[in-house]
Amino acid sequence: MEPTPTPTTSADPRFTLRLSGTPRGARLARHLAAQQLAAWGVPYGSDASDAVCLVTAELAANAVTHGLVPGRDFRLSLLRLPGRVRVEVTDARPERLPPTVPQAGAGRGLLLVAACADRWGHEVRDVCAKTVWAEVPCP
Structure with missing residues (x-):
């Protein structure tokens, strides 16, 4: 059974689950x-x-498809910043990095992310996880 989160208040700039x-x-x-x-x-x-x-769906689908380690979850974080929202998806496969430039032959997911986001990239913070992120303009 999936957890039933309670949305954060409008004053809380971060949502993580x-x-x-x-x-x-x-x-x-x-x-x-x-x-x-x-x-x-x-x-x-x-x-x-x-x-x-759309960006959230693509990054989450990539985490499930390419970042899956059996029995491990992925983490979704949304951060409200001035004029944009940062979407972060963290999975358990730091050795499987996304291409630095989206490629048409490798699927359309990252091309869609690049089209919707001002910036996107990835970070490997430790040997157990990587985070793929995108910053989308948002009033």
């Missing part, structure tokens, strides 16, 4: 992003909300 490393967890990440954006005052269905949700 661990989700199961399954397709269901990836779908839930997208829905929770939309819910959190609405709590921050970004209307559901707006261009900004749709862009953040």
Whole structure:
């Protein structure tokens, strides 16, 4: 059973949750992003909300597809910054880095992320995890 998170208040600029490393967890990440954006005052269905949700869905799907270690979860973090939202997805496969430049032949996911985000990249903070992040313009 997936956890039922409570959205943060509009004053809290960070939302973080661990989700199961399954397709269901990836779908839930997208829905929770939309819910959190609405709590921050970004209307559901707006261009900004749709862009953040698309980026969240792609990064979460990549974590489940390419970053899966059986029995390990992935972490979704949304950070509200001035004029943008930073989406971070952390998985347990630091040795599997995304390409530095999205490639058309490798799928469209990172091309979509690059199209929606002002900046995106990845960080390996330790030997057990990597974080792929994107910053999406958001009023």
